[in-house]
């Protein structure tokens with residue numbers, strides 16, 4: 001039986017400052033080694049001060065993942081020596097004398113299967129090592145401590161996954177959930193990293209370390225399962241070890257034998273007192289949590305009769321759901337939702353485009369009003385949308401400037417149809433014999449009017465002309 005478990009590291013990128021000092025949590029905007037202080041550099045005599053907001057964000061994540069959250073939490077030192085760790089220990093959490101990390105015993109539902117969350121812990125990120133050239137052959141390694149001490153939440157699952165596909169689905173759900181909570185931006189480079197533990201029937205557990213993309217993780221898990229199965233078939237013992245994913249060669253490579261917990265000589269971090277999180281504080285946190293993606297989806301379906309697939313797409317993306325929430329009114333919610341999933345998504349399909357797009361909720365409601373009033377066609381709305389996304393000018397101006405008003409004048413459409421009947425004699429004969437081919441003629445009218453002819457009226461007029 002295949003068993004896969006995950007450890008996911010997620011940066012709390014929405015926080016102002018690091019976990020134990022006032023350096024910026026957003027280390028990305030600094031020159032190397034310009035976002036550091038005696039605390040995050042571990043200089044003698046410096047003392048950590050815990051970021052309260054980080055504890056609150058981590059607790060909200062625990063709650064959103066259906067975890068138990070304890071009354072008191074504690075921090076531990078995890079000792080190891082590595083150039084990216086200036087203190088020679090990492091401040092993290094450990095459930096060794098009972099539950100002392102921010103959360104545990106939660107679950108996430110993935111296509112009807114409960115994936116159990118073992119625990120959630122709050123810890124600091126180490127610095128970054130930058131290798132000049134390939135990491136196994138390089139002579140020069142640079143270190144940047146700007147990231148050292150930034151707040152990180154580690155989410156550990158039970159080995160509940162049966163296959164790599166389930167892992168990918170889980171990670172998609174998790175990253176939507178973190179984004180929805182407003183605590184993280186999983187799309188940022190390095191903001192969400194995962195380790196996978198893989199074992200097959202009776203074999204030792206192998207850990208695959210530090211993969212930055214979900215796509216690569218899925219490939220690495222596939223490779224690792226195949227490697228283990230081939231060893232097992234030849235009766236070769238699977239070594240308990242840590243392996244790295246080599247993205248260039250698409251294989252995992254052995255990096256070092258896996259440390260056990262005792263190798264880290266964990267002990268309580270006595271520079272940080274135990275932190276009490278009373279029930280009423282946790283109640284307030286729970287009340288202030290944003291609506292969950294699943295309940296938002298349910299609301300869209302129940303209240304507005306929106307199709308489940310459409311509701312799912314909008315509810316699981318913070319940007320689209322905010323656009324929808326601010327654009328709809330009682331009478332047009334369904335139309336707005338459909339406009340977002342059929343057309344808007346095509347123009348705004350990345351986080352970068354979400355940031356640069358000039359579209360506002362009013363643009364959407366104005367467009368739907370114009371379609372429903374038959375001032376423009378669905379087709380023209382799409383043309384206008386492209387321009388709105390780029391320029392942000394108001395809908396009325398764009399419709400006038402681009403001459404997108406709908407042609408519904410019968411005589412005008414009739415003249416165009418007569419011309420097309422002349423040009424497409426064979427298609428006219430076909431349409432008389434096989435009525436289902438009439439769309440070809442409708443398409444020609446649309447082409448000629450650049451999508452501006454009223455499609456219902458056009459069809460009516462063509463049909464009556466065919467029967468003459």
Ligand SMILES: [Zn+2]
Pocket residue numbers: 018021022023035036037038039040041149
């Ligand atoms: Zn600092």
